[in-house]
Amino acid sequence: MPRTGKHSERHYTDRIGWLRAAVLGANDGIVSTASLVVGVAAANTVKSGVLVAGVSGLVAGAMSMAAGEYVSVSSQADTELADLTRERYELEENKDAEQDELANIYVGRGLTPSLARQVANQLMAHNALSAHARDELGLSEIHQARPIQAALASSATFAVGASLPLILVVLSPKNLMIPSVVVGSLMFLALLGGLAARTGGANIAVGVARMTLLGALAMALTIVVGTLFGTVA
Known part of the structure; x- marks a missing residue:
């Protein structure tokens, strides 16, 4: 029997834009702030100083992420607009050549020349610029x-x-602050990696491993730096 009802096939590409930005932001927030606070704590800084450093990192990081993403994606949008403007001009000036170009694209994808020409003609008649x-x-x-x-x-x-990580700093006693932040942050990163992979239809184990290993490396390096500076001071 023929299948009826709504098309139920799921796709993930419509999530690319916001998912990339969201995962990048959350990952950077956890890794950079956790690394910052454990590095400062490793330098024998009092708990209030660790919190001040962490909150400052949160505010500065959020503003930096917003500005960086806006500038980066705006540049992409400007490039897209420039290409569309140029394409609109070419369609106005030499529509036949643009039609040939579109037909050749379809031939390259496997259509016969005659069918490619029909498809190009119909699509351009409907919306040439969109095609x-x-x-x-x-x-x-x-x-x-x-x-x-x-x-x-x-x-x-x-x-x-x-x-x-800042919540972990507040809840942890001073002598357990570093291990608490490290372990807790790695758990958060594992959860984020798994959630991002599931949302994007990717392998969950790979997503978890990727997040946690890189986060652990970042925190380990800042602990070493903080310990060295604390020793020197």
């Missing part, structure tokens, strides 16, 4: 650059991620 944007330039609504969305997602998730 060229998608098939010539590789641009689509799913992958469209959204600077504000990326900036907000990165800064918000950075702040959330950074707050987790």
